[in-house]
Amino acid sequence: MITLFNYMVDHGAQIWSLTVEHIEMTAIAVGISILIGVPLGILISYVKKMDKPVIGAANVVQAIPSMALLGLGIPLMGIGVLPAIVMVIIYSLLPIIKNTYTGISGIDPQMVEAAHGIGLTKWQVLKKVKLPMALPVIMAGVRISAVTAVGLMTMAAFIGAGGLGYLVFSGIRTVNNYQILAGAIPACILALIVDFLMGLIEKLVTPISLQKNFGVSKEHLKKNRKREKVTLIVAAVLICVLIGNGIVGSMEKQQKTITIGSKDFTEQLILCNLYADVIEKQTDVNVVRKENLGGTQVCYGALKKGDIDMYVDYTGTLYCDLLKHPAKSDMKAVYNQCKSELSDKYNIQLLNQCNFNNTYTLTVSQATAKKYNLNSISDLKNYDSQLKLGCTLEFQNRGDCMPALKSKYNMNFKKVIGIDGSPRFTALQNKEVDVIDAFATDGLLMKYHLKVLKDTDHLFPPYYAVPCIREDTLKKYPELKKAINSLSPYLTDSVMMKLNYQVDEEGKEPADVARTFLQQKGLI
Amino acid sequence: MIKIQDVTKDFKGKVVLDDISMDIKDGELTVLIGPSGCGKTTTLKMINRLLPVSKGEIFIDGKNIEEIDKVELRRNMGYVIQQGGLFPHMTIRQNIEIIEQLENKPKDEIVDNTVRLMKMVDMDPEEFLDRYPTELSGGQQQRIGVIRALANDPEIILFDEPFSALDPLTRNALQDELVELQSKVGKTMVFVTHDMDEAVKIADRICIMKDGHILQFDTPEEILRNPADEFVANFVGVNRIWDSPEFIKVEDFMIKDPVTCVGDLSAKKCITRMRTHHIDTLLVVDEDDKLRGMVGRKALFNAKNPLVAADKIMSPVQYIAHPMDSIVDILKMISETDINNVPVVDDDGRLVGLLTNSNLVSTLSKQFLTEDDTEGTVN
Numbered sequence: 006m007i008t009l010f011n012y013m014v015d016h017g018a019q020i021w022s023l024t025v026e027h028i029e030m031t032a033i034a035v036g037i038s039i040l041i042g043v044p045l046g047i048l049i050s051y052v053k054k055m056d057k058p059v060i061g062a063a064n065v066v067q068a069i070p071s072m073a074l075l076g077l078g079i080p081l082m083g084i085g086v087l088p089a090i091v092m093v094i095i096y097s098l099l100p101i102i103k104n105t106y107t108g109i110s111g112i113d114p115q116m117v118e119a120a121h122g123i124g125l126t127k128w129q130v131l132k133k134v135k136l137p138m139a140l141p142v143i144m145a146g147v148r149i150s151a152v153t154a155v156g157l158m159t160m161a162a163f164i165g166a167g168g169l170g171y172l173v174f175s176g177i178r179t180v181n182n183y184q185i186l187a188g189a190i191p192a193c194i195l196a197l198i199v200d201f202l203m204g205l206i207e208k209l210v211t212p213i214s215l216q217k218n219f220g221v222s223k224e225h226l227k228k229n230r231k232r233e234k235v236t237l238i239v240a241a242v243l244i245c246v247l248i249g250n251g252i253v254g255s256m257e258k259q260q261k262t263i264t265i266g267s268k269d270f271t272e273q274l275i276l277c278n279l280y281a282d283v284i285e286k287q288t289d290v291n292v293v294r295k296e297n298l299g300g301t302q303v304c305y306g307a308l309k310k311g312d313i314d315m316y317v318d319y320t321g322t323l324y325c326d327l328l329k330h331p332a333k334s335d336m337k338a339v340y341n342q343c344k345s346e347l348s349d350k351y352n353i354q355l356l357n358q359c360n361f362n363n364t365y366t367l368t369v370s371q372a373t374a375k376k377y378n379l380n381s382i383s384d385l386k387n388y389d390s391q392l393k394l395g396c397t398l399e400f401q402n403r404g405d406c407m408p409a410l411k412s413k414y415n416m417n418f419k420k421v422i423g424i425d426g427s428p429r430f431t432a433l434q435n436k437e438v439d440v441i442d443a444f445a446t447d448g449l450l451m452k453y454h455l456k457v458l459k460d461t462d463h464l465f466p467p468y469y470a471v472p473c474i475r476e477d478t479l480k481k482y483p484e485l486k487k488a489i490n491s492l493s494p495y496l497t498d499s500v501m502m503k504l505n506y507q508v509d510e511e512g513k514e515p516a517d518v519a520r521t522f523l524q525q526k527g528l529i
Numbered sequence: 530m531i532k533i534q535d536v537t538k539d540f541k542g543k544v545v546l547d548d549i550s551m552d553i554k555d556g557e558l559t560v561l562i563g564p565s566g567c568g569k570t571t572t573l574k575m576i577n578r579l580l581p582v583s584k585g586e587i588f589i590d591g592k593n594i595e596e597i598d599k600v601e602l603r604r605n606m607g608y609v610i611q612q613g614g615l616f617p618h619m620t621i622r623q624n625i626e627i628i629e630q631l632e633n634k635p636k637d638e639i640v641d642n643t644v645r646l647m648k649m650v651d652m653d654p655e656e657f658l659d660r661y662p663t664e665l666s667g668g669q670q671q672r673i674g675v676i677r678a679l680a681n682d683p684e685i686i687l688f689d690e691p692f693s694a695l696d697p698l699t700r701n702a703l704q705d706e707l708v709e710l711q712s713k714v715g716k717t718m719v720f721v722t723h724d725m726d727e728a729v730k731i732a733d734r735i736c737i738m739k740d741g742h743i744l745q746f747d748t749p750e751e752i753l754r755n756p757a758d759e760f761v762a763n764f765v766g767v768n769r770i771w772d773s774p775e776f777i778k779v780e781d782f783m784i785k786d787p788v789t790c791v792g793d794l795s796a797k798k799c800i801t802r803m804r805t806h807h808i809d810t811l812l813v814v815d816e817d818d819k820l821r822g823m824v825g826r827k828a829l830f831n832a833k834n835p836l837v838a839a840d841k842i843m844s845p846v847q848y849i850a851h852p853m854d855s856i857v858d859i860l861k862m863i864s865e866t867d868i869n870n871v872p873v874v875d876d877d878g879r880l881v882g883l884l885t886n887s888n889l890v891s892t893l894s895k896q897f898l899t900e901d902d903t904e905g906t907v908n
Binding site (some may be wrong): 115116118119120121122123124125126129133134137138212213214215 | 574577579600601602603604606607608610611614616617618619627628631661662663664677678681687
């Protein structure tokens with residue numbers, strides 16, 4: 006408990022800025038959903054033929070997993086704040102549309118007829134009678150949307166939009182419970198505050214005559230209203246200031262700026278910071294760090310779209326996943342093929358590859374290794390029916406991973422469990438699985454003293470890290486090439502594993518680890 | 530004047546009004562009444578164009594309402610429904626003033642008008658204007674509904690069963706107030722109800738409808754006394770008239786051909802005539818049927834000469850009734866005097882009938898007997 010408190014104090018500034026980001030994005034998303042949802046709800050309450058299609062569509066959209074929606078959105082909107090907000094808007098629409106529709110359709114038709122009968126125009130009936138009477142129901146919908154949006158917005162970190170989800174995602178990845186809580190607790194508090202404020206609004210827009218205690222204590226109600234109004238005004242001003250700050254801040258962005266992205270695991274975060282620091286030191290280009298983007302597809306999509314200018318990928322990934330070639334173990338050939346093809350097809354330049362090969366490995370605990378006398382991957386084939394494999398979803402699906410294991414060694418594990426990120430190591434520790442896939446430079450391998458099985462038959466293709474950069478960025482800032490290439494030779498297998506270890510085991514920040522390393526090597 | 534001319538209304542092929550026509554006179558309170566589904570509410574809603582006419586036309590002061598802008602038409606036409614149709618989220622003041630506000634009338638004019646209207650229905654403006662409808666009783670809400678209809682000073686006010694959800698006492702009070710209000714403001718009012726008591730009480734004219742047709746459109750009195758057909762008679766109810774006994778006229782229950790004699794008939798013949806008719810009084814008339822006097826049994830027996838002419842011994846008539854006098858007048862007359870027979874004489878002094886104690890009794894007893902009993906005993 007005290008450690009958690011310390012963590013939160015130490016990272017107070019970061020938590021605060023992420024919270025502000027979170028509030029900004031949520032407020033904008035909910036605001037826009039109201040602007041779309043309420044008129045749409047009103048429309049379908051008038052044009053009854055449209056109610057089923059519209060609500061049906063909203064229902065269907067809500068049923069799409071948010072991850073899928075974000076992934077599908079990358080080709081259209083890229084990464085960052087915009088797609089995150091759009092995703093939350095899409096999810097927030099249903100309760101708002103539904104409640105607006107229900108609220109307006111639920112008004113006593115006699116009342117509406119009376120309003121027409123005494124000479125109100127259609128518009129006046131809506132404005133003076135229908136909306137004020139339906140407002141409590143509409144606000145109840147907005148309240149549901151807003152509270153859901155706060156939770157949903159944590160997904161924004163998946164595509165580099167920041168927010169409190171950033172802490173949650175990083176925490177899960179590095180098995181840092183304090184970090185998870187540092188993201189989750191503010192998100193919960195935020196949700197509660199939003200619920201409370203929305204509840205106040207709901208009460209305030211309920212005509213005083215329709216409130217529950219009306220009649221018993223009219224004076225009391227009126228007095229309460231005043232206090233509630235003050236609370237809301239203060240909250241509204243605060244949110245406006247936050248959003249205003251954000252907008253001003255984003256306009257102050259300097260001209261000479263590039264963005265470096267990273268995938269969502271430790272090594273990528275370190276690489277992102279290493280390259281960013283080197284560039285900032287050796288050139289006058291500023292670097293925006295978009296860390297923790299969802300995965301290869303997200304980063305690559307963002308690079309193609311221009312949302313980021315550079316990120317570090319691995320030759321094997323580029324070769325097999327993105328360019329769809331069958332796996333190949335010749336490191337030089339793979340690099341050259343990738344370089345020419347990416348440049349020709351997508352105007353993406355590959356710079357010099359780093360000196361480490363973060364390929365897939367299969368890993369077991371020392372005890373398991375001893376028990377079955379395991380040294381290389383091929384040793385597994387005698388015991389495959391007794392062992393459970395815990396691996397990433399990517400590992401299961403990639404042509405050069407599971408399918409290759411099957412075709413080359415005819416391996417069929419007792420059970421294959423899909424687990425992403427560091428929970429694999431936890432599962433291995435808890436003996437829920439016996440074998441896991443791991444990256445060769447993973448610091449957690451060091452942390453848990455695991456036995457890495459040798460890939461004697463070159464089953465996995467080479468995965469040398471290589472900076473991928475947009476050609477137009479390179480044209481604009483040619484000085485980048487020299488700076489980036491100056492760093493790459495220093496990064497070897499053992500260096501990377503050590504750096505990863507410092508983050509994963511020692512709990513240091515990737516940015517600090519990167520800076521210390523660069524200082525030691527005299528690069529900055 | 531509201532003129533409804535050859536109007537037909539059908540909902541998806543089902544005819545609810547079949548070619549009706551009626552003229553609603555200015556300054557009158559016209560009640561539309563009939564069993565549910567008769568088309569009375571439909572008729573009302575077509576007057577302010579809440580429902581479109583399928584065929585035919587409606588004119589207000591000679592102008593086809595289709596040519597008047599809907600909103601303008603309705604703002605010049607009050608509309609009152611159950612509970613007044615008040616908006617629960619607005620204060621009483623906002624409810625009353627809504628149309629005036631939308632019309633952008635001067636502020637102080639609106640305020641003055643609201644106060645005046647509140648006083649008209651005996652409600653304290655100070656106390657009620659800032660309250661909400663739910664804080665008012667049903668009757669109070671209904672009064673507000675009525676004055677909201679009056680607020681924009683329309684010539685016509687439409688009422689759609691406004692009092693039907695109220696308790697009988699409140700309903701009665703409001704009916705009285707409405708009649709009083711009507712006499713004060715003199716607006717043209719069209720009032721839909723299914724309650725015949727209400728109709729008889731407030732209407733200047735009643736329109737009885739059934740299955741989309743008008744069965745009878747007349748004054749309450751005429752409808753009670755001369756129902757157009759059996760349905761109207763049944764709808765009005767046999768005994769309904771006893772709720773308004775002033776509508777029961779002498780001509781409805783007098784003996785229509787009383788036994789008379791001319792002035793020169795001899796006393797002896799007079800006695801013979803009285804015996805054959807089992808009566809004790811003869812009415813003496815001239816050749817124009819004008820009443821000259823009465824000859825009672827006593828006067829005849831006292832006559833010394835059996836051949837003396839009737840006009841020599843007849844007594845003058847002290848009390849006479851007019852055929853349009855009501856039963857109330859007659860009962861009053863009889864209770865104040867001590868007479869058995871009252872001749873009925875028209876405006877020209879001609880004898881048209883006779884009232885006797887026994888036919889008064891049988892008339893009065895009708896209200897206590899069921900229809901079957903009436904057939905069995907009185908005839």
